[in-house]
Amino acid sequence: MVNVHLKRKPDWFVARNPLGKVPTIERDNVVIYDSPITVEWIDAVYDTYAPTIVPKDPTERARQKIVVERLMGVSLAYYELCIVCRRCRVRAHTYAL
Numbered sequence: 001m002v003n004v005h006l007k008r009k010p011d012w013f014v015a016r017n018p019l020g021k022v023p024t025i026e027r028d029n030v031v032i033y034d035s036p037i038t039v040e041w042i043d044a045v046y047d048t049y050a051p052t053i054v055p056k057d058p059t060e061r062a063r064q065k066i067v068v069e070r071l072m073g074v075s076l077a078y079y080e081l082c083i084v085c086r087r088c089r090v091r092a093h094t095y096a097l
Helices: 011-016 033-045 058-096
Strands: 024-027 030-033
Touching: 011 024, 024 033, 030 033
Parallel strands: none
Antiparallel strands: 024 030
């Protein structure tokens, strides 16, 4: 496991993962990235282990994907709000000087 600074991604990381997404898994020179994709990959590669991350039942799997999609929208909105607030603080600090 390697921790990567998300704002200053090293060149070697971007070379393996051009989109710079996390989580990223590299195994046998194959790189898998993006949360939903890595989760499905882990379940497929380690299918003999229980419990799985993604439900095997199609209905439960669909419900889980609905929740994930809803949360992705909320987390994206929260992230964008944080960026706007950070910019406002920087501007306010600049004007205060």
